[in-house]
Amino acid sequence: MAVETLAARLGRDLDAEGFPVVPLGGVTSIGRFLEVLGPRGLGLDVAGLCDAAEEHWFRRGLERAGLGDAPGRADMERRGFHVCVADLEDELIRAAGAETVRQVIVDEGEWRAFRTFRNQPAQRERTVEQQLHRFMGTHSGRKSQYARALVRRLEPARVPRPLARLLADATA
DSSP states (O other), rough: OHHHHHHHTTTTOTTTTTTOOOOSSGGGGGHHHHHSSTTTTTTTOEEEEOOOOGGHHHHHHHTTTTSSSOOOHHHHTTTEEESSSSHHHHHHHHOHHHHHHHHHHHTTHHHHHHHHTTTTTTTTTSOHHHHHHHHSSTTHHHHHHHHHHHHHHHHHHGEEEHHHHHHHHHHO
């Protein structure tokens, strides 16, 4: 959702440009996708975005698909695969800042739900950034909802590096 929203903000239609966004349905699917779409399959140029905790899955998938032997992060980036510091939600929260994220929650009509959430005993000792991050994952569809809303609010210079680099890789 974040990639497509950012592309639209920049006046781009990735499908029309021949760079469709394909959700994996889970990180363990990366190897299968790369086998089908990459050099041993359809021979398409592929790129991707992953969380830091998923990096080893992407490295193994790239290696198995014939895209390099256990590539390091720099090699992954040269191949178009970018790693978020923790995950995309973390990147977006840091880029937008806690106050902007709070305002987005208000704009999305969920301030009351967030206020209730952050008052739960398990949340009280967490930083506001940790609370915001966890809140985004507590409801089905919320990660996509906030990815779209936060990308719409970001100043172009504040777009997280992995997201900006991925979109830059998707050029003709």
